[in-house]
Amino acid sequence: MLSLNNKNILLGVTGGIAAYKAAEFCRLLKKQGADVRVVMTDAAKEFIQPLTFQALTGNPVYNELFEADAQNAMDHIELARWADLLVIAPATADTLAKLADGYADNLLLTISLATKSKIAVAPAMNQQMFQNPATLKNIQTLQQRGVQIWGPDVGDQACGETGPGRMLEAEDLLQHVVQVMKPGSLSGCKVMITAGPTREAIDPVRYISNRSSGKMGYAVVQAAINAGADVTLVSGPVCLQSPQPVTLLACQSADEMYQQVMENINEQDIFIATAAVADYRMESIAAEKIKKSDDEMNLKLVKTEDILASVAALVNKPFCVGFAAETSHLEQYAQGKLKNKKLDLIAANRVDDPESGFEVENNALNVYWNNGSKQLSLKPKSLIAVELIDIITELFKSSRN
Numbered sequence: 001m002l003s004l005n006n007k008n009i010l011l012g013v014t015g016g017i018a019a020y021k022a023a024e025f026c027r028l029l030k031k032q033g034a035d036v037r038v039v040m041t042d043a044a045k046e047f048i049q050p051l052t053f054q055a056l057t058g059n060p061v062y063n064e065l066f067e068a069d070a071q072n073a074m075d076h077i078e079l080a081r082w083a084d085l086l087v088i089a090p091a092t093a094d095t096l097a098k099l100a101d102g103y104a105d106n107l108l109l110t111i112s113l114a115t116k117s118k119i120a121v122a123p124a125m126n127q128q129m130f131q132n133p134a135t136l137k138n139i140q141t142l143q144q145r146g147v148q149i150w151g152p153d154v155g156d157q158a159c160g161e162t163g164p165g166r167m168l169e170a171e172d173l174l175q176h177v178v179q180v181m182k183p184g185s186l187s188g189c190k191v192m193i194t195a196g197p198t199r200e201a202i203d204p205v206r207y208i209s210n211r212s213s214g215k216m217g218y219a220v221v222q223a224a225i226n227a228g229a230d231v232t233l234v235s236g237p238v239c240l241q242s243p244q245p246v247t248l249l250a251c252q253s254a255d256e257m258y259q260q261v262m263e264n265i266n267e268q269d270i271f272i273a274t275a276a277v278a279d280y281r282m283e284s285i286a287a288e289k290i291k292k293s294d295d296e297m298n299l300k301l302v303k304t305e306d307i308l309a310s311v312a313a314l315v316n317k318p319f320c321v322g323f324a325a326e327t328s329h330l331e332q333y334a335q336g337k338l339k340n341k342k343l344d345l346i347a348a349n350r351v352d353d354p355e356s357g358f359e360v361e362n363n364a365l366n367v368y369w370n371n372g373s374k375q376l377s378l379k380p381k382s383l384i385a386v387e388l389i390d391i392i393t394e395l396f397k398s399s400r401n
């Protein structure tokens with residue numbers, strides 16, 4: 001296992017039953033060579049004594065925002081700068097909510113806002129608390145902001161219930177830390193991702209479009225950034241803030257998206273086409289607003305360029321990933337698209353399911369590649385994007401070996 005020598009790990013401990021597990025996690029971090037400092041919330045001190053962490057780390061334990069004690073002279077800004085990684089374990093529902101909303105009313109929250117280091121949280125709570133839409137939304141917000149979410153596990157809980165909400169074991173948390181401290185799995189890779197719908201103008205005020213919100217694509221962008229990729233986002237019109245850092249190429253129509261992609265595809269290692277690109281556009285766009293006159297109106301549409309097939313047909317083609325949105329025969333259509341367009345991987349979702357697909361927060365995907373497939377069960381798009389990027393990374397790397 002990679003040594004954590006010379007790594008500064010700031011461990012935030014909040015007020016949950018799993019606080020006792022943080023002591024073992026702290027011990028393992030020290031054993032691996034890390035310099036560990038611990039910040040506890042007031043509630044955490046109800047569950048475990050600061051002295052435990054002081055003894056394990058050999059450093060003072062921090063709690064007060066307004067510390068008068070000279071021994072604890074490192075203030076919140078210094079601690080924020082000192083950390084290579086901030087891990088909050090356990091992370092209570094309360095702390096997750098405050099982190100999501102940007103509160104700074106205790107030392108740990110203030111450091112979380114002030115630090116430039118990576119932040120990871122290990123949620124730990126009763127399964128009902130975890131599955132509450134408020135908690136899931138907070139976790140999703142944090143993930144979209146680049147915070148790593150470690151766990152939780154599913155299993156027996158201290159309260160006697162069973163379900164998701166158990167904090168990961170100390171060994172698992174250590175594995176995550178070691179993983180994060182390695183260069184990202186996609187570091188050094190250039191990844192182009194298309195996202196959102198396109199708009200095909202009919203006249204100066206009307207257009208044909210579709211129900212894509214861009215949420216899935218933007219979640220994939222975030223997951224690729226988190227994996228260390230250098231991301232170019234080619235985006236149709238959406239109401240979302242672009243994750244950072246990216247090179248953002250905005251476009252409206254399928255033609256514009258095609259141009260942006262083809263002009264910038266050189267040197268891309270991976271191309272992920274999540275955009276819902278119009279298959280047809282107007283043969284000619286009316287220069288003036290079309291007036292209401294006859295009872296019927298016919299629009300003449302012509303096929304747009306197939307962006308994904310064009311990229312996959314390039315001589316030096318990148319690793320190509322397509323998305324298929326289907327209302328029936330999911331596997332058959334997805335497998336057909338995989339072969340016909342010569343893709344490396346296709347992610348298919350049923351868009352007629354009200355629980356997943358267009359506009360909603362969750363998604364479930366069936367992923368197919370040559371001689372393989374995997375089902376990614378229903379979960380927030382931000383989490384499913386991480387699973388998808390993991391699969392893409394593995395297949396991309398083995399395709400280059």
Ligand SMILES: Cc1cc2nc3c(=O)[nH]c(=O)nc-3n(C[C@H](O)[C@H](O)[C@H](O)COP(=O)(O)O)c2cc1C
Pocket residue numbers: 013014015016017018041042043044091092093094095096124125126129
């Ligand atoms: C016995 C007991 C156990 C608790 N366990 C948890 C828990 O596992 N997870 C959680 O999110 N909150 C738990 N809570 C509630 C938190 O302690 C409470 O929300 C507190 O405000 C958290 O503050 P903090 O996030 O600043 O540490 C528990 C409360 C009590 C009294």
